[in-house]
Amino acid sequence: MQVPPPISVRSIRPYPLSRLVIVTAGLIAALGLITSSMLYASYQDALREREVTLRNVAIAFAAQTAGVAQAIESAAQQAARIVLVEGDSPSAGLADGQDGLAHPYLLRVVVFDSDGRMAGSIMPGGRTRDLPALAPPGMDGTRRITISDIDRVTGRGILNFMQPVLDRGGRRIGSVVAQVDSVRFERLYNLVELGTGGSVTLLHRDGTMLVRGPGFPAGIGRSFLDTPLFREQLPRATRGAFAASSPINDAPGLYGYDVVDGVDLVIITGMAREVALEAWYGRLWTALAFYLLLAVVLSLLAWRVARDARRQYGLIDLVSNSEARLAKSFDYLASIVNAVGAPIWVLDGARRIVLANDAFARLVGRPRESLPGQDESAVLDGASPERERRYAAVLAHGGTQNATGTMHDGSGESRTVIQLTSRLTGDDGTAHLVNVLTDITERERAEARLAWLAEFDPVTGLPNQAQFRRLLEVRMSTAAADERELAVVALLLERLHEIVDLLGHDAGDRALRQVADLLRDTCAADGEGAVAARIRGAEFAFVLEAGGGRQRVERFALALHRAMSAPLQLDGRDFFLSPVLGVALYPQDGRGADELYRSAQGAASGAGFEVDEAVHFFSASRHTELGHRLTVEAHLRRALERGELRLVYQPKVTVQDQRVVGFEALLRWTNPELGVVSPADFVPIAERTGLILPIGAWVLEQACLQMELWAAQFGRPVKVAVNLSPRQFHQKSLLDTIRRCLAQYRVPEGCLELEITETALMSREQEVDLLMHAIRKLGVHLAIDDFGTGYSSLAYLKRFPVSRLKVDRAFVRDLGRDEDSAAIARSIVNLARGLKLQVVAEGVETEAQLAVLREMACDEYQGFLFSKPLERDAVEALLARQAAS
Structure with missing residues (x-):
């Protein structure tokens, strides 16, 4: 701030006291006007900032609540369709690839048919909380959200998301109710701290309070329909902010609200006005203290000047001392104005700068000492017709005007500001313009960012x-x-x-x-x-x-x-x-x-x-197929624990003398609802979903157990081959599983054989090589299944410790009729013989096929010609007959 030059004591002349009183009162009034204008602008800014913050918090919570509600209703609808359309358990619907957003909130999903009878119920995630019986929803089929079972001590209740279930033709076939613990929402809303008296509340559009954070047990389930939110605000706009008295304690407050998209819910955030204005009150008392101090100082100065001016010229020394004190007072005033963080500058009638503080100098990027006397347009972002019209209006009519706009600071960066302009008239009647600037750039950017993130x-x-x-x-x-x-x-x-x-x-x-x-x-x-x-x-x-x-x-x-x-x-x-x-x-x-x-x-x-x-x-057909696959998957996930899986065994027979030398364990599945499910239907699903890992481990364990039982029953070991899927073969724990089964069931060396497809061998060859040698050291034989249909390579036959090749049924099927199939089969047999490997032909169904294989000197075969896959009792009968003969 620039200090006026000292007044010469030679210029002091006696003058009427009334004039001095008027001048002093005018200066105090001007300072009061500036202070009041600044405080008013600061007060409005504080309220607007808090209202914007509360509105944005409400928007954010409304969006999050809408996402949760949508996920809850979607999960409930899917469970209901599974029950009412496909007749399955509702748990199948909740296991159907959901992204998991609804599950932490759900307590129970209850499905009712069109007559209001309960058709199914589930508590997701294995929850066991005791829940009260649920009355069927109304028969009107409307979509509603209610709260029930309210604990009046804690305010905890159960939110019921009720909705109709429609078939593809739009006909109502039932209803579904998803029950949610209100505490889940209360914890979510408690994540934001809004100060003493602050709250985040979830209301139904009918005015019923459903959830409030922090908790307010007395209000849960109570109607707040007769409040400003429902009477005045919501009829005008679905989101906004307003000031009103609290319906709970009548305390003045600020509120922001937003309608939750897709459901009849409203989020309202609130804050006590006293809390919102805490920082502003601090600035208020500081400004009042400075203003009172200035008023006292100016009054004292006026009194001393008046007294000294009436003395004779012989009191020069006394007047000089008063002049010195006056200069110090101006320095003090300058320090006060410079301490204000907002840019302040004063213009004369020609728009030249008369006075400026340090904050204004920093804004324009110039030394403060160089500013007095310069045109405003030369230092403040050029001339502005709008700003000039505002200045003219203030000079002509007085009062205070404020405007929001953009300007460039000394570094060239664009800033968003609020400029407050007032008129100040000097002793000589000259009018000056006092300007105060508030920078709201960061606040605008934050609001824009929040709107973008939505x-x-x-x-x-x-x-x-x-x-x-x-x-x-x-x-x-x-x-x-x-x-x-x-x-x-x-x-x-x-x-x-x-x-x-x-x-x-x-x-x-x-x-x-x-x-x-x-x-x-x-x-x-x-x-x-x-x-x-x-x-x-x-x-x-x-x-x-x-x-x-x-x-x-x-x-x-x-x-x-x-x-x-x-x-x-x-x-x-x-x-x-x-x-x-x-x-x-x-x-x-x-x-x-x-x-x-x-x-x-x-x-x-x-x-x-x-x-x-x-x-x-x-397409509708693919949609149906997908539904079938998902149904199969849902049942397959429970097949092991329900004991629906079993093993059958297909004999392996020598080509030359028809002697049974072992068996291949094959997996079968019979479901009470689906009946007998073909392996071609459920094995790809198990492979894709990872269910093949626990199922494959079970198959290996059951085969080893059966070998132990047969060895004890017949007094000699029985060889059994088990298929390994590619996913199971690359499982890190496979070697430990094999080692455990061999030890637990005392399987003799050479009795267990693992069949692996060529596809499983073609990735991570170094790891595969180490794994296969480790398995072979355990005394387990390895066979290449469906040889010739994948990536057949002499390199891996030489490298990997393989004992047997299995000729795929595709080459066996046309033996005796197609020379190409015979040539391929003969090549595989000759290749295996050259590498000292045994050959097993799959899918042998006719004597003609067996004759060709015998002529090729194939070692073993399996197929319906000798026997279809046998149940365990039939295998034991076969072994008994062979032992007797």
Whole structure:
């Protein structure tokens, strides 16, 4: 702040006391006006900032609550459809590949049929909490959310998500109720600290309080319909902020609210006004103290000047001392103004700077001493017509004006500011403009960031699930009006998790950003307005025009598949993401946004079992097949514990003398609901889901147990071969499992044989070599199953410790009729003989086939010609007959 030059004592003349009183009062009034303007602006800023914060917190919690509610209703719907449409247990629906968001909240899912009778109930995750009996929902089939079983001491209750279940034709076939522990939501809302008296509350649209954090037991279940939120705010807007008295204790407060998308719920956040203004009150008392101090100082100075001015010129020394004290007072005033953090500057009528504080000098990037006398436009971001009009209005009419705008500081950076302008009139009647600036740049950026995060994924910058759903609804509405087709593409990158597993989450985020760039490039190349979004994890979605029909969509999807199939380079490595794509078309595959995307997801899920196509379009038949596979998978997960699996044994017979030399253990499954399930149906599912690992271990253990029992029964060892799947073969614990079974069931050396496909041997050859030699050292024989159908190689036959080759039934089937099949089979037999390996032919069904194998000098065979796979009792009878003969 610039200090005016000292007043010469020679210029002091007596003048009326009334004039001095008027001048002093005017200066104190001007300072009071400046102080009041600053405090008022600060007060409004504090309230606006808190209201914006409360509104944004409400928006964030509404979005999170909407996601949880959607997941809960989706999980309940799926369980209900399994029960009411497929007649299965509701647990099958809850195990159906959900992302897991609903499970921590669910206490129980209860399904009712169309007559209100309970059709099924489950407590997910093995919970055992005792829950009260649940009355059936009303027969009107409406969707409701209620609270029941409220503990008046703790406020804990059960939230009931009730919704109808419709069949594909839209007919109500039942109801489902998902029960949720309200404490789960209360813990979520307690994560935000809003100060004393602050709260986050979940209300039903009918005014009923459902959850409040922190807890308020007396209000849970009570109606708050007659409050400003429901009377005034919600009728005007679905989200916003307002000030009102608390309906609980009548204390003044600030509130933010937002309607939860998709359900009849409202989130309201509250804070006591006293808490919101704590910081402002501190500034208020400081400013008042400074103002009172200045008023006292100015009054004292005026009194002393008036007294000294009436003395004679002989009192020069006394007047000089008063002049010195006055100069010190101006220095003190300068230090006070310079201590204010907000930029302050005063202009004369010509818009030249008269006074400026240190904060203003820092803002414009110039020394404070150089500012007085300069035109404002030369130091403050150039001339502004809007600012000049505001100055003219203040000079003409007085008062205070404030405006929000942008300006560039001394470094050239753009800032968002609030400028407060007041008029100050001097003793000579000259009017000056006093300006105070408040920088709100960071607050604006924070608000913009929060608004962006509500619609976009923070890692990839792509639209998030909620934004994609809104965009899809708009596109579908436009397409319906114009009678056009749309396509939704679901993309799943099945192996993206490998990057996180190997390199960590930071590398995973970098990979996601690379993927997002590729997706944007693919959409841009499409040229038809295709839009990409990230749904969750490694799942992405696209919406595009389908004006060219299925071929146009397929071209886009194939381009997308090519882009995602190329290796992704990260930290010097190439990663393959294994993209799976599903496509659904509007309107034939779904009328609503959720239904259409579920159809695309269903098509992608079916792709996991069909590797012959890059792009999978939704179809009713595939949907049915997917449902069947999921049903089989659900039953298969319980097959072991329910004792539904068993082993049968197919004899291995010598070609020359028809003598049984061993058996191959084969897995069979009989389910009470599905009946006899073919291995061709359930083994691929077990392999894909990982269920083959526990099932395979069970098969190995049962085969070893049976060998021990037969050895004790017949007094000699019986050889049994067991198949190992590729996934089981590469399991790290395989060697320990084999070692344990051999020891536990006292299997003699050479009696157990493991059959491995060629495909399992072709990856990680060094590890495979070490593993096979380790297995062979345990006294276990190794056989190559289905030899000739995979990657047949003399190199691995020479390298690996294999004892036997099995000729696939595809080459045996046409023996005696097809010379090519005979040549292949003969080559395998000759190859094995040259390598001193035994040969077993599979699928021998005719005497003609056996005659050809005998002429080739094949060692052993198995097939229906001798015997179909036998149950355990039949095997024992066969062994007894052979021993007797």
